[in-house]
Amino acid sequence: MTHVLRRGRGSLAFSFLVQGVAFALLVTRIPAIQDRYGVSDALLPAFLAAVPILAGVGSVTAERLVKRVRPSRLLRWSQPVVLLALLGVGVGERMVELAVALAAFGLAVGVLDASMNMLGVSLQRSYGRSIMLSFHAAYSLGGIVGASLAWVGAHWHLALWLSYLPVVVVLLPAVLVGSRWYVDDRDEGPSAEEKAGEGQAVVFKWLLPLCLVMTVAYIGDSTVSNWSAKYLQDVLGSSEQMATVPYNVYMVTTLLGRTIGDLGVRRFGAVAVVRGGALVAAGGFAVVAAAPGAWVGMLGFTLLGLGLCVLVPQTFAAAGRLFPGASDAAVARLNVFNYVGFLIGSPLVGALGDLWSYRGAMLVPMVLVLVTLVYARSFAPQPDRYGGGHERPRTADVGRGSNGL
Numbered sequence: 001m002t003h004v005l006r007r008g009r010g011s012l013a014f015s016f017l018v019q020g021v022a023f024a025l026l027v028t029r030i031p032a033i034q035d036r037y038g039v040s041d042a043l044l045p046a047f048l049a050a051v052p053i054l055a056g057v058g059s060v061t062a063e064r065l066v067k068r069v070r071p072s073r074l075l076r077w078s079q080p081v082v083l084l085a086l087l088g089v090g091v092g093e094r095m096v097e098l099a100v101a102l103a104a105f106g107l108a109v110g111v112l113d114a115s116m117n118m119l120g121v122s123l124q125r126s127y128g129r130s131i132m133l134s135f136h137a138a139y140s141l142g143g144i145v146g147a148s149l150a151w152v153g154a155h156w157h158l159a160l161w162l163s164y165l166p167v168v169v170v171l172l173p174a175v176l177v178g179s180r181w182y183v184d185d186r187d188e189g190p191s192a193e194e195k196a197g198e199g200q201a202v203v204f205k206w207l208l209p210l211c212l213v214m215t216v217a218y219i220g221d222s223t224v225s226n227w228s229a230k231y232l233q234d235v236l237g238s239s240e241q242m243a244t245v246p247y248n249v250y251m252v253t254t255l256l257g258r259t260i261g262d263l264g265v266r267r268f269g270a271v272a273v274v275r276g277g278a279l280v281a282a283g284g285f286a287v288v289a290a291a292p293g294a295w296v297g298m299l300g301f302t303l304l305g306l307g308l309c310v311l312v313p314q315t316f317a318a319a320g321r322l323f324p325g326a327s328d329a330a331v332a333r334l335n336v337f338n339y340v341g342f343l344i345g346s347p348l349v350g351a352l353g354d355l356w357s358y359r360g361a362m363l364v365p366m367v368l369v370l371v372t373l374v375y376a377r378s379f380a381p382q383p384d385r386y387g388g389g390h391e392r393p394r395t396a397d398v399g400r401g402s403n404g405l
Contacts, residue, residue, distance in 0.1 A: 005126055008183025012119050013138040015079060015178065018171050019112060020142020021149070022086050025164060026105065027225075028150035032160055033089060037098045047098070051106040052339035058110020059339070063332035065111075066118065071328055072182035074115035079175045081108035087168045090160035110339075114332040120313075121320030121327050122185040130265035136313040137258035144251050202323055202330045209375035210315050210322070211337040213274075216368045217311040218341025219348065220281060220304065223365050224250050226346040227358070228301055231288070235358050238294035246301040253305030261310045270379045274314050278372035281307025285366030289359045311372065312338070318379040 026033075034044055062074055085108060088101035120135045153163035225247060233243035257277075264273045284303030291297035319334045320327040345365070352361035 004181075005123065005183060007181045009123060009127075009131065009134075011178040011181040012116065012123060012183075013135055015075060015116055015175060016120075016135045016138040017142035017145075018079065018175055019082070019109075019116065020139040020144075021146035021167065021171065022082055022142075023109070024143040024146025025150055025167065026086060026089065028147050029153065029160060029163070032154065033098070036160055037092070037095050039095065039098070047102060049343060050099075051102055051109070052342045054103055054106030055110035055113065056336045056339045058107040058112075059114045059332050059335040060110075061107075062111045062114035062118075062335075063329050066115075066328040066332065070184045071115040071118040071122075072179070072184040074111055075119060075182065076176075076179040078108045078111040078115060079179075080172055082112055083168045083172050083175070087161070087164050090162075090164035110335070113338065114335045117316045117335060118328045118331045119182060119184065121316055121331055123183055124317060125320065125324075125327075126183065126185060130262040130270070130317070132313040132317040133258045133261035133265070133310065136309070137255055137261075140251060140255040140258055140309070144248075144255065147248070147251070202326050202333060204333075206322060207319065207330060207334060209378040210319055210334055213311060213372050213375055213378075214315050214334055214337040215341040215344065216365075216371055217308055217315070218338055219345035220285070220308050220365045220369055222342050222345030223349050223362070224301060224304055224308075227349050227353075231358055231362070232294050232297055236291055236294045236297045238297075242294055246298050249298060250301050250305040253302050254309040257306045257309035258313065261313070264310075265314070270314050270318065271376050273310050274379050275373055275376045277307045277310035277314075278369055278376070279307070281311075281369045282366050283307070285362050285369065289362040289366070308369075314379055321380075322378070 030044075030048070033039070039047060062071075065074060082105060085101050085105035088104065089098060092098050092101055116135070120132050124131050149163065149167065152158075153160075228246040228250065229243040232238040232246055233240060261273065264276075268276075280303055284300045284305075284307055287300030287303060288297055289300075291300055316331055316334065319330040323330040348364065349358075349361045352358075352364060
């Protein structure tokens, strides 16, 4: 493995980590943001929904831009915008300023998420083995760091701008320097897989199974992030302090699962890892729904972190294998369903909890995540069996041996 690839992998992993920090700092300080700007409870959902909607617009825009601009350049300039928009949330005073900052954050995050995963897919192709989970492990680590920094800010009652400014001052120049070492496969010319798929179009009906898996994964993730504390406290009778633990446990187990996940893909293949992840996640939801008390409920959320953590990285990797001649466009289009799942998950569980019960509501994402088993074969296409995007690709268990993903 060349020094260039190793350095490119390190710089991209750092970008994933920074994005995890920035996103966690935003979402974990929502109560403080609401208080600072005087956003009512009725208006808050509109502000929160606007971010993933605009991120979807940003991802679609990225799909158009990569026809003329390299993904590395999109990432190089979208990440500073995300950090500056985060700072804008902290320093603004009027609601219109909050709206502008969140709009910039959402649009830039869509471009950022798409371009990061485009580079991750192309770098994995250059490596010739699974490394995609390691990038998302860096994101999980960043989320833990960001949530910890947010806790410090809340504990010491720091103003938002004082919480955000040191982070931006440190990370902004760091990502600009690190962006010098991004590896874009366009620099080296098309690979053998890309030549085989040259002129290939992204056929949505082939991508649809992966879109469904991406949506389901984020429905599960948003269920944990939005409802774990309320569920533990209101349904399982835990203390308020203990109710804050499940999401932290979920993030830690997500990090652990992604750290070792690439080894599992190399040893057992992507299909087996995705199937195993779906079964573990479904088991986690079942344990949460049936838990007699808080400690068993926390066991369920632990299983959810271990199961869900493999689905999203492997879905991006599968899109790159499915459309080797148009992987950037496929990743950008697939990334939109990240935000679709986020928008569906929280209101779905909330509505079912109010109309039925929160225990019953947890069974719905359990059933949805099992849908992944139906489409698991989509995670192992053989791109050498088709060309030009005109034939339906066949599938087989790639990922076994030294040359698999």
